[in-house]
Amino acid sequence: MLRIFVGAQKCLGLVNRKCTQAASKKLCTPHIAPLASILSIRHYAPPTHIKQSAVPNDSGTMSEIKHQMMQRLGLEPGYQPLPKSREHLLKYQPKLEDLPARAMQDSFTSAIIPLSTNRSLQDKYVTYLGNVRMGRLLEDMDMFAAWCCHKHLVVPQLPADVHLPYTFVTILVDRIDFANTLASGTEDIRLSGHVSWVGTSSMEVVVWLEQMQNGSYKKLTRALFLMAARNATNTAAAPVNPIKPANEEESVILAGGIDRKKQRQLLGAQSIFKVEPNDPEQTLMYELYKRTTPTDTMELNKRILPPNCRWMSDSYHMSTIPSFPEHRNHHNRVFGGFLMRTALEISWAAAVLYCKTRPKLEHISDISFEKPVSVDSFIKMTAYVVYTTLNYVQIMTVAEVLDPHSGSQVTTNTFYYTFSAPHTVTEVLPRSYHETMWYLQGRRKFEYSKGLKKT
Numbered sequence: 001m002l003r004i005f006v007g008a009q010k011c012l013g014l015v016n017r018k019c020t021q022a023a024s025k026k027l028c029t030p031h032i033a034p035l036a037s038i039l040s041i042r043h044y045a046p047p048t049h050i051k052q053s054a055v056p057n058d059s060g061t062m063s064e065i066k067h068q069m070m071q072r073l074g075l076e077p078g079y080q081p082l083p084k085s086r087e088h089l090l091k092y093q094p095k096l097e098d099l100p101a102r103a104m105q106d107s108f109t110s111a112i113i114p115l116s117t118n119r120s121l122q123d124k125y126v127t128y129l130g131n132v133r134m135g136r137l138l139e140d141m142d143m144f145a146a147w148c149c150h151k152h153l154v155v156p157q158l159p160a161d162v163h164l165p166y167t168f169v170t171i172l173v174d175r176i177d178f179a180n181t182l183a184s185g186t187e188d189i190r191l192s193g194h195v196s197w198v199g200t201s202s203m204e205v206v207v208w209l210e211q212m213q214n215g216s217y218k219k220l221t222r223a224l225f226l227m228a229a230r231n232a233t234n235t236a237a238a239p240v241n242p243i244k245p246a247n248e249e250e251s252v253i254l255a256g257g258i259d260r261k262k263q264r265q266l267l268g269a270q271s272i273f274k275v276e277p278n279d280p281e282q283t284l285m286y287e288l289y290k291r292t293t294p295t296d297t298m299e300l301n302k303r304i305l306p307p308n309c310r311w312m313s314d315s316y317h318m319s320t321i322p323s324f325p326e327h328r329n330h331h332n333r334v335f336g337g338f339l340m341r342t343a344l345e346i347s348w349a350a351a352v353l354y355c356k357t358r359p360k361l362e363h364i365s366d367i368s369f370e371k372p373v374s375v376d377s378f379i380k381m382t383a384y385v386v387y388t389t390l391n392y393v394q395i396m397t398v399a400e401v402l403d404p405h406s407g408s409q410v411t412t413n414t415f416y417y418t419f420s421a422p423h424t425v426t427e428v429l430p431r432s433y434h435e436t437m438w439y440l441q442g443r444r445k446f447e448y449s450k451g452l453k454k455t
Contacts, residue, residue, distance in 0.1 A: 065111050074164075086163075122186055142225065170227055188212045201228060201237035288429065288439070318383070320378055336369055339399060355393060355425050361419055389446065399414070418449045
């Protein structure tokens with residue numbers, strides 16, 4: 001499995017070198033088909049030794065997992081505007097040196113979404129074409145990642161009758177790629193995963209999604225979640241058990257987690273919103289200016305739209321959503337999975353309206369959660385088409401919390417989605433400098449999602 005992955009990385013590097021001199025507005029066409037097959041390798045299965053471990057790993061259904069987490073945290077069903085205080089649990093907060101090391105196989109677990117037998121559940125997951133709603137699966141993956149954190153955490157000195165003095169929050173979702181398998185809304189789906197790296201109070205969790213088709217499970221997607229452990233009142237960081245690899249395979253996975261952390265830091269530092277565009281991007285900016293400025297007039301403020309193009313300012317979809325207690329997590333904040341589902345569905349709508357057909361979701365770039373959202377919030381989601389090439393559409397969706405009293409807006413999340421249409425799409429072009437920065441960022445996200453660019 002590792003040899004295949006390394007081979008894929010070499011192939012991607014070769015594609016990257018061949019594409020370096022391609023026209024800046026287009027992705028080199030001959031490499032699109034090979035890339036699709038190479039990228040499918042990312043959906044590797046859980047490590048063999050973890051799947052075959054004697055450690056019990058079947059957690060039942062997602063509904064049962066939710067119930068188990070509430071029991072461990074001492075929470076009760078039903079909404080209370082002022083939740084029960086958990087301050088009495090702070091005294092049970094362990095020190096890092098009191099937490100024993102854990103292997104990855106200790107946190108490996110799986111759960112089922114029983115769509116084949118639960119008709120009521122089908123109604124929540126199925127689209128009108130009979131496929132599964134991917135947004136619903138993102139909600140489940142987020143909750144399942146938190147459950148893997150529960151499985152990893154062991155506090156030996158905690159009395160048996162005391163609830164877990166922790167809370168877990170999602171910091172970011174690293175990247176999500178989708179296989180070519182068409183997911184049905186009426187067949188069982190299995191989630192599996194484990195903690196793959198830990199810091200002092202943070203945990204990386206890898207989650208796989210598979211569906212039963214023709215008697216065997218087929219891969220749908222894989223995602224990396226970065227979770228933060230907080231104390232019982234969610235007011236400070238809390239330590240977590242370190243990882244001690246059980247064998248060489250776990251050592252390789254752990255080293256990969258360290259590399260991914262460094263890569264996230266590098267990408268964040270080089271964001272187009274923090275540093276100026278590089279030389280090729282500045283050349284591209286000038287080309288965009290020349291394409292959209294008339295050559296036979298001195299009207300410098302006039303912009304022209306080339307044939308078969310659309311302005312970015314005319315290519316967006318917006319919706320304002322009131323949140324309710326049913327969207328809350330265990331800590332009376334808006335559930336991160338709900339935000340991911342809502343953003344995906346609005347982005348998909350924007351892609352459909354732009355492409356004038358049903359596109360396929362190819363990739364979700366890193367998702368960060370900047371601020372918690374209260375359950376009485378109004379959430380504005382705006383999905384912009386920020387970059388296109390060939391049959392691909394890159395969507396940037398911005399989530400903002402609106403204050404109905406002051407009128408202020410605070411950005412809480414930014415999402416990036418890559419969709420593919422069955423035909424070449426209309427090219428989107430920026431009209432202002434602000435939109436040009438969005439265009440460049442969308443282009444970076446697209447190239448990164450396709451393995452054409454590392455930073």
